[in-house]
Amino acid sequence: MYKLLLAGILAVVLPAGCFPLPDEPPEEGGPTNVNARFIVEKVSISGRGSPKLSDPLRTELGQVAGQKFDQTLLDRLADRIKNELHVPDVRMHVTKSDTPDHVIVTFEIGMEREKRFDLDLARFLYHSTQGWSGQGHATININNNAFSFGMVSDGDQLAERYAGIQAGFERRNVGTDRLQLRFDFSSYHEQWNQASLLLAAPDDIYRTRTHFSPMATVLILDPLELSFGVDFARYRLSLPVAKTESSNAVVSTLRYHQRWGSARSDQGEHDIRASYTLRVGTHFLESDPVFSRHQTQARYRFRRGHQEVAVGFLAGSISGQAPLFERFVLGNAETLRGWNKFDLDPLGASHVAHGSIDYVYRGFLVFYDTGAAWDRPDQREQKQSLGLGCKKGGFQLAVAFPVRTGAVNPVFYAGMNF
């Protein structure tokens, strides 16, 4: 009986209180994660959205294979996948491989996240000759439908300053991921510079304009996509007798965007964007002005380590009589930086050619712009400008100088996302 009693006591006490303690004395130093000594044999991605991963990120994920297991690096890559694909969660699974001391890492991508409400400052800029420009939007997403409302005041991009509201509806998936639909509405009030008013004909200047623009975008063959639709614009002229005109145009844009490599690798990261846009104002759509506007834009960017080089190109031409908001402008915060657009072409031009090269090292920026804008061939005159400043993420601050004889008035600008 006493044996039974003893056995009972031991049965309760032993599992509860006695544990094997380490045989070996504690070591000092060394990595805190015991798995840091294993080699990553393979990295794979599973789940919806994995085909949309950019090439640079794919390259970086591929580079992990063959390296020692690094939790911090893998967590960072999981975060990058999450941010790039806008998914709520990326889970990392690590399992033993068939080879001893090797592991397999699998990133499992969760369902795509829909941010119900989003506020963004699409553009914010101060330009020493053109003043403040800003554009912001609020977006509500409901079941793959995005409703946006925004306000804008922009004195930089066009010959006029326009301020007003923008509203839009976007359906990102119409039966297939390859087709998107978008409807935009905007309403603006215009302000004109004295130089523009002096040169313009009375029926060129308008006080207000509204646009309604339904567009569809088709992903033809990744990364090539085509947008097509119409832009119905109505503008009220600044004549003694109020008169409203319409400029209704068929719009189509072909876009190409390709990115490959990694900024951290020896090969660096390459990014090419190119687009061709055609806008045709036609009587068929009951447009008052009849015109065709062609615009080609391309930008190549190369990044390696702390260095970045970007080369940009813009060319365009308008035939017919286009309203002033369709005309090309040089001498703002993106083209011929350092020149004042009102000194070059106060009403914009029907032809344009522009090139720029930017170099950034550790956030320090230098750039060179050259271009010309003209209506008649004899007006074509190449202008150049130089500048320096700093650039970090979407923020840029710079001083630019026009290259010319005589007095040089530098232009200062600072802003985000332009």
Added chain:
Amino acid sequence: MMRRRTIKLWWVIATFLSGVAVAMWAEELSLSTQDNRLEFAAPRLHFLVGKPLERLRNAAEVSFAFRITLFSGNQTHKLQETASRFVVSYDLWEEKFSVTKLANPRRTVRNLADTAAEAWCLREMSMDVTGVGAKEPLWARLEIRAEDSKDGGLPFGRGNITDSGISLTSLIDIFNRPPAVTQTHFNVETGPVTLDELRHSR
């Protein structure tokens, strides 16, 4: 007659065993003394469970912040407090745990079963009780918090880490904030007990 005697003895054994079991269950944090050090054990408390264990089995390291507070008087006077941080990882190939105490110098033990890894952390939390009255009633509270985010594997941010691991003030501060809803945390208490009782119960 014989039958009646046997039943009585079984009742005695059953009562004794249930008493022991209840006592073991209730006393989640047990104290013992070794020279002038107060040592802790919590055999029924398992913190290598749930989400932290899930992360560990996925090759991640998980940090645990420990704090033990010793009270005297009527559990109102804080006598001593000690805090430490342990980083646990799970060897995918050996299927054993490794624990590193972030101190100066770091101390690491490897190839432990889950319960042994948990016990080692608590053994490392022992306190010097020189000067504490032998008959003074003592209460002890153990608090454990697991990391809750992927903040570099640290629940407190890297800014607080010094050569000796993490500054004691920062570690104490962690426990002064309530745990996050998703954070795995444990609190156990014991007392009153005197050092004399502990020395005699050895």
